[in-house]
Amino acid sequence: MRLAVLFWCYKAPDLCEDRLAHLRRQDPDVKVFVLFGGDPAEAKAFEERLSPYANDFYCFEGEPPVGSEELDVLFRGGTHWKYYFGDLLIAAWYRERGRELEFDSITLIQWDMVMWGRVSEVFASLGEGEALFSGLRPIAPVEDKWAWTTPDRPEERARYLEFLDHVRSLGFDGEPEGYVAVVTCLPRAFLERFIEIERPDLGFLEYRLPIYARLFGTPICERHPFRPWWGAVEPYSKDHTLRARPVEIRPWTIRKNLRDPNGARLFHPYWHRTPAGLIGWTRALVRGLRSRD
Template sequence: MNLAFLFWFYKDLDVCENRLSALRAKNPNSRIYGLYGGDPAKADVAQARLGRWLDDFYAFQDDRDAHWKWRHGDQLIAAWHRDRGHALPWDSLIVAQWDMLLLAPAKRLFPTLKPGEALFSGLRPAREVEGWWGWLSGVDPDKRADRDAFRAYLETEHGYQDELLCCLFIVACLPRRFLDLYVAAGPPEVGFLEYKLPTLARVFGIPFCQDHPYRPWWASNPATKDAPARERLLNAVGQDIAFDDVLAEMARWDGLRIIHPYRRRFPNWLVNGLMASIMLRLRHLISARN
């Protein structure tokens, strides 16, 4: 299977270059395609700075604000596939966000991913989160109207009346067939990508990979709101992961190898295992002396 990366970014080019250099070092034979979702007027600057790390650069050109692009990130990915991705060589895409650490090669990150499968971190039926997750709870009238409009779209366009699926769109792998069907269907500008993408994958008959370690922290879940740091290593609420917590994972043989968010440069020379363990111990010793 030809696994490629879709590097999705929009700002902080220093951090982006740090991430791309690590991706290249760990995956010398993999293609890395760039999806720039920032200010279109700054696309040339981004390409000039990062183009040498990328096999292709694509800039989303629609005049949309940052909140719209975040809420409707599926539209950016669909535009990339419609305009560029369909003609590029790949079987499955690993969506690599700019503020994410990928600490191992792709084949080690996704050893159980089969051809044609989609992977969404936190995949679950809507009934499990409707009591507390704002996007589906119905408490906010705007979000409720958006959800209901998406349900109406599913019924009208696809004859689908079953329950929604949802995820936290942090770790994601998308097979080519899914994006082919997604673009052909004309993704609607209703709904939120974290329930729109997995639900439409089900509608299209795309199988899911669920045998993986990427269990994100649902911050709004009352049962896990006080979860320890190790259970927050994949979060969608902007809680940056501490450097020492990253080191601790790298030191473990079974440690998580995708971390989100981490919005700073990272010492890419660090290696999982003994080196990370030694670094962590040294930092603890220095901290204790101070």
């Protein structure tokens, strides 16, 4: 299976370059495609910085999908809406560029994610043609607490219910599932169908992707090492290695896992340069002692 990296970035060019340089040291042969979702005016500068480490660079220049009034107010004219509709950026990339590139599946590596090891080894559990969604679980047990489905957020709740009505009309009859969008792997066959969905504006990516995968009959890899923190629906721990919330992974947690043959090799978020060598690790660990997470 030709598993490629889709490197998703929109800011922090120094950190993005650091991440790709580190990725290339870990895996010189893997195909790396950059999906830039930041200000198009900054795309050329990013391309110049990142192209030495990438096989392709794509800048998304489209407009936000038709969303809610809340989204229009908060996100239009900025980049934050591109997270909310991040899967649709991936669809745009595939439609306009990815179809021409050589790969069987992509794994999404975000700009503030750091990985140790070859991609094929870190994702050894991923089978050919499978999708992977970190933290995938049935929505029903967490529906009242999860930010994207809770009645405490009426607009999000309405979007979720409208989305369910839509996919039910298309033949989805399973149990709705959601995930924490930290680790995402998508096969080409899924992307081919996803770019053709009729109502891309409906719903949110953390349930939209897995539910469409079930609707399409895409096999989903469920035995894998990627266990993200589910935020408000489960207790917090400093030992988590994957978080969607803006709480940085401690350098001590990273070091502990790397010294364990069975430890994690993928960490998110980490907002500093990748630790390397005695001096780099010493600085990172000393800084970690001051962390209050």
